[in-house]
Amino acid sequence: DGGITQSPKYLFRKEGQNVTLSCEQNLNHDAMYWYRQDPGQGLRLIYYSQIVNDFQKGDIAEGYSVSREKKESFPLTVTSAQKNPTAFYLCASSPRDRVYEQYFGPGTRLTVT
């Protein structure tokens, strides 16, 4: 089945540690995105990538980093510089000719204590 995989579903970390969230897609989509969701805040864009080896900052990129070495994969690292990392993180992808049509993964809920 084609789709987007995010693992794990729940992730717990101690403050001060970096943590990497996985996102894999087998839809052959060129573009991929990372969003953060906080209660009552909707989805906010962290980073996006339109093509392999290229990515751009979104609205709230501070404290996060990404890489796009393969078309299928777009991992997100939450660094210790991120002040409030506890949130629900959603990955999405879209095809080249309809980049506004985004397909979402199941999300990872990160809790940092």
Added chain:
Amino acid sequence: AQKVTQAQTEISVVEKEDVTLDCVYETRDTTYYLFWYKQPPSGELVFLIRRNSFDEQNEISGRYSWNFQKSTSSFNFTITASQVVDSAVYFCARRTKYSGGGADGLTFGKGTHLIIQP
């Protein structure tokens, strides 16, 4: 940024009632796309509908219907004869240009939490 506003933070109705979720958008564009997504408790966003600005016809899909009004910049979503399984957070979104690289993407409203009570 051109905003998408969902003024209703939470709506609670009893099963079988009809319910309308409001969405108001800002735009300076002649052509644009609008979307609705559903987020059930599992967390994954499920695509419901895409509407382009050329087409002002209202859309119906089973118990779901959408009312697109360019004159008021609104794209409201109605669920008829609501069911408990409709309980979810619903997001309205519009096509946008990201400020970082100018690529096309989506800007989301803050969502409306819909609770259908049995």
